[in-house]
Structure formats: C-alpha cells, structure tokens
Amino acid sequence: MDISLQQVGYLYAKDSPFEKRALQDVTATIPSGSYTSIxxxxxSGKSTLLLHLNGLLKPSEGIVQIGDTMITxxxxxxxMKEVRNHVGIVFQFPEHQLFEETVEKDIMFGPINFGVPKEEARARAHELVKLLGLPDDVLQKSPFELSGGQMRRVAIAGVLAFKPSVLVLxxxxxxxxxxxxKEIMELFHHLHKTESLTTILVTHSMEDAARYSDRILVMxxxxxxxxxxxxxxxxxEDQLHSFRxxxxxxxxxxxxxxxxxxxxxxxxxxxxxTLAQELAKAIARKGERPC
Structure with missing residues (x-):
C-alpha cells in the first residue's frame, strides 16, 4: 500500500490564540513494501506526521493518500475508520495501553471492535502469541502478571491482530x-519480511535507521x-549536521x-x-603494496 503526502500542513489549536504550526508543506512518498525510517x-514534526498516517489527525492543508484513500x-x-483498519500504530510504551483481564481478550478487543467474528479474533490471538515467541499459557493470564518485555509483545500482538498492511512504529x-x-527491532524486521508489510519507523537512533531501513525521510x-x-x-554528513x-x-x-x-x-x-569488512579489505590492500 503506497503512501504519499502532498504539501501537507498541520496546525494545532487552529484559529485559536494557541494556534501552533507543526507541519509545513510536507511532500514525501513511502512505497508499498518498503521499510522507511523517519x-x-x-x-521536527515526526510524531505529528505519524498521526496522519492512520487518520488520527487530518491535515490542515494538503493531501495524505493511503492506498486508494485520500485524506484532506x-x-x-x-x-478514517477504513484507513485505521489497514494501518496499525505501535506507540512508545505500548504496554501502557493494555487493559483487559486476560491476554487473549486484550488481543481480541480491537478486531472484534472492527467487526471481526469472535472465533476468528480468538484464532488470530492464538496465532500471534506463537508468532511473537510467547508461551501458549499467557493467553489466559492477566497481561499485568507478565514481564515488561512480554507485555510489550502482547501490546504489539493487539496491533497486528487487525492484520494491517502498514505498520507504523x-x-x-x-x-x-x-x-x-535488539530483540524487538529484530522482531519487527522479521515481521516486515514474513508478513510483507510496509513498515514506517520513527526513531532517534541513527543506527536502527541505518541497519533496518531501505529508505529514510528526514524531518x-x-x-x-x-x-x-x-x-x-x-x-x-554536513547536511545532516545542519539539521542537528x-x-x-x-x-x-x-x-x-x-x-x-x-x-x-x-x-x-x-x-x-560492514565496517569490519571494509577495514579488512583496506588492511589487505595495504599489505599488497610493495615496501
């Protein structure tokens, strides 16, 4: 599912004394199947831009095109509801969004809310627990009995239960x-490949953007x-430094x-x-030179 932004602008508290511009004339393309880091x-506007990618915010100006759906x-x-059925967002500290009495119910909640039959939602929950490397017995446990890492995986399962074609992180x-x-980033990279997702990562880590992305958007x-x-x-590098x-x-x-x-x-x-490989090649070249 291709995503494009055409001269997108956004104002918080528009037409009020507290009006503040967060986005200005953003034009960018995120190809279907790509892993794009922002x-x-x-x-810089990263988080505000993210909220436009599944319709949590509508642009004040311009067009956000998500697949065949145009948002203005x-x-x-x-x-907006149709878009949210295709685009899943994993927010910072997603485990803070857990609330149901069991892991199974928490993962099932979203799909059922979007009209998925209960048995199908339950089957998705069981499938996702295995996919995310959690033991089967967590399904009947309270999510709040789990370790922090397990809670985060349950929250991620709740997003994946929608079967989104676009995953925003x-x-x-x-x-x-x-x-x-490392475990979480490798998990998302595995999901990106195996589930043929369009993945969008908002990050402060230059290392994660370099290691996992095939495209980078700088805000x-x-x-x-x-x-x-x-x-x-x-x-x-000089250009990047000018953008801090x-x-x-x-x-x-x-x-x-x-x-x-x-x-x-x-x-x-x-x-x-790659650094180790290039260093080894440089040493080898130096060794081949005549004294």
Missing part, C-alpha cells in the same frame, strides 16, 4: 535495555528536507580510520559488520 531532532481537512469519519524500543532493544522544523536510501542520506543530526557510530569510526590511514573505503559502513 528521523529528525526533537520537535474535509474527510469524514467513515473513511513510534520509538518502539523506548525504555528497553540493549538486549531488549526538520516541520517539513521534509531529505529523502533517499540510507547510503544516500548518511553520505551527506549525526551519522551512525560505524560511519563516524570509518571517517576517523580514513583520515588516519589516508585510504577511502569502497562504501559507507552503515553497520559494524
């Missing part, structure tokens, strides 16, 4: 330790200022090595693995 400094300032509620690893961060002061592959975006952003640690280390050795790597090292 990066930008705090206050005049769009009515029925169309708003800083999904917030509050997790490094091991938990700055409420507008989209850069769009391209991770290789294209992270090659423009940095490059991944592996790229910073690469530049230090290149400066000290006087050798340029063949490609940008977006991950530690």
């Amino acid at each position: 990066i930008g400094h705090t206050g 300032a005049q769009t009515k509620g029925k169309k 708003d800083e999904p690893t917030a509050g997790l330790d490094p091991k938990g961060r 700055h002061e409420g507008t989209a200022v850069m769009e391209g592959t991770p290789e294209e975006i992270y090659s423009l 952003l940095s490059v991944p640690r592996s790229v910073r280390f690469q530049r230090q090595i290149e400066k000290m050795s006087g050798q340029r790597f063949d490609r940008i090292a977006l991950t530690e693995d």
Whole structure:
C-alpha cells in the first residue's frame, strides 16, 4: 500500500490564540513494501506526521493518500475508520495501553471492535502469541502478571491482530535495555519480511535507521528536507549536521580510520559488520603494496 503526502500542513489549536504550526508543506512518498525510517531532532514534526498516517489527525492543508484513500481537512469519519483498519500504530510504551483481564481478550478487543467474528479474533490471538515467541499459557493470564518485555509483545500482538498492511512504529524500543532493544527491532524486521508489510519507523537512533531501513525521510522544523536510501542520506554528513543530526557510530569510526590511514573505503559502513569488512579489505590492500 503506497503512501504519499502532498504539501501537507498541520496546525494545532487552529484559529485559536494557541494556534501552533507543526507541519509545513510536507511532500514525501513511502512505497508499498518498503521499510522507511523517519528521523529528525526533537520537535521536527515526526510524531505529528505519524498521526496522519492512520487518520488520527487530518491535515490542515494538503493531501495524505493511503492506498486508494485520500485524506484532506474535509474527510469524514467513515473513511478514517477504513484507513485505521489497514494501518496499525505501535506507540512508545505500548504496554501502557493494555487493559483487559486476560491476554487473549486484550488481543481480541480491537478486531472484534472492527467487526471481526469472535472465533476468528480468538484464532488470530492464538496465532500471534506463537508468532511473537510467547508461551501458549499467557493467553489466559492477566497481561499485568507478565514481564515488561512480554507485555510489550502482547501490546504489539493487539496491533497486528487487525492484520494491517502498514505498520507504523513510534520509538518502539523506548525504555528497553540493549538486549531488549535488539530483540524487538529484530522482531519487527522479521515481521516486515514474513508478513510483507510496509513498515514506517520513527526513531532517534541513527543506527536502527541505518541497519533496518531501505529508505529514510528526514524531518526538520516541520517539513521534509531529505529523502533517499540510507547510503544516500548518511553520505551527506554536513547536511545532516545542519539539521542537528549525526551519522551512525560505524560511519563516524570509518571517517576517523580514513583520515588516519589516508585510504577511502569502497562504501559507507552503515553497520559494524560492514565496517569490519571494509577495514579488512583496506588492511589487505595495504599489505599488497610493495615496501
């Protein structure tokens, strides 16, 4: 499901003394099946943009096109509900949204609310618990008896139970330790591949954007200022710095090595693995030179 934004603007508290512009003339494309990261400094408009992607906000100006559905300032509620059936959002700390007495009921709640028969919703809950690596016996437990990591997986299952074709992730690893961060990010990458999802990640982590994305959208002061592959975006370090952003640690280390050795790597090292490969090639080349 392709998503496009055409000159999208948004005003909070429009026509009031507290009016504040959050988005201005945002034009961008998110291709179907892509894994797109949205990066930008705090206050750049990332979260406001995210809320437009499943109709939680309507643009004050411009058009948000999600598949065949066009959303403008005049769009009515029925169309918004259709969009939410296709686009699932995992917010920061999604476990805070758990509320039912059992895990099974919590996962079933959303689909039933959207008209899915109870038995089908139950089957989805059982399927998702397995998919997310949770034991079957959690289904009849209270979600509040589970560990923090398990609660987060249950909350994610509740979003996936809609069977969305687009999954939007708003800083999904917030509050997790490094091991938990990696597990959750690998889980989303696995789901992206196996479920053929269009995945949109809003993140402050340059490393996650580099490792998992095939496209990056850069936000700055409420507008989209850069769009391209991770290789294209992270090659423009000076431009990123002007938007108060940095490059991944592996790229910073690469530049230090290149400066000290006087050798340029063949490609940008977006991950530690690529950095190790490029460093090994550089050492091999140096060893081949005659003394």
